[in-house]
Amino acid sequence: MASRRLASRLKYGAILLAVLASGLVLTASTQTWFTLHLTAASGHAGTLTVVGSDAAPAIAALSLAGVAFGGALALAGRVLRYVLALLGLVLAAGVIGSTASAMADPVGTGITVVSKATGIAGDSSVRSIVAHADASAWPALALAGGIALAVVALGVAATGHLWPVASRRYGTTEQASAREDATPRDADRPEDDPESAADARARARDAAIDDWDELSRGDDPTDDDRTADDSADQDDTDRGRRGPLS
Numbered sequence: 001m002a003s004r005r006l007a008s009r010l011k012y013g014a015i016l017l018a019v020l021a022s023g024l025v026l027t028a029s030t031q032t033w034f035t036l037h038l039t040a041a042s043g044h045a046g047t048l049t050v051v052g053s054d055a056a057p058a059i060a061a062l063s064l065a066g067v068a069f070g071g072a073l074a075l076a077g078r079v080l081r082y083v084l085a086l087l088g089l090v091l092a093a094g095v096i097g098s099t100a101s102a103m104a105d106p107v108g109t110g111i112t113v114v115s116k117a118t119g120i121a122g123d124s125s126v127r128s129i130v131a132h133a134d135a136s137a138w139p140a141l142a143l144a145g146g147i148a149l150a151v152v153a154l155g156v157a158a159t160g161h162l163w164p165v166a167s168r169r170y171g172t173t174e175q176a177s178a179r180e181d182a183t184p185r186d187a188d189r190p191e192d193d194p195e196s197a198a199d200a201r202a203r204a205r206d207a208a209i210d211d212w213d214e215l216s217r218g219d220d221p222t223d224d225d226r227t228a229d230d231s232a233d234q235d236d237t238d239r240g241r242r243g244p245l246s
Contacts, residue, residue, distance in 0.1 A: 022066030
């Protein structure tokens, strides 16, 4: 029982962590990652902000795939868990790689943003008008989310064989069998005794045939007086056959 409880905790803990980590990355993709300060000499003095979806365009889609990865873990069987674990590692590697690349070159992530704002094109030209860049905490949070997703994937690969398998059909059948075994059978009830039920059906069929024969002869099987007279006549006939008592 303790091992099953531990396996359930591992399963639902991994699912929860996968969803939370992916949600963190998705949230980070909508926030400001870098603030670029332009030089006054360029004639475009001021600041420009670069959001996560511009700095690392792939992480939004990867985070959504991570949410689906967590949901799939709830229904996956033993073999499929290892496939999902591999998929989770790929997603985590994509998030970590995209985030680390953006953190390593903040100015490079904002080239498109600067070009749209200033009309200056070219990598070297854009870099020449950017004095410096300030980073927020969101890139680090996105990186942490990618690492957490990788930990989940490794955990699934290591402990997936211990997870309980959810089978609603099997559980229903098992519960029904348990209730049937726990309910005592009553021998006096015809429905619990196949032979008694068959005998009852045979008697009912014979009675219906007798009633039909009487109707065919013009007799009313529901006439109690006639039935009593027939019984009395039958008794007299039987006594006449046996003869007088000595």
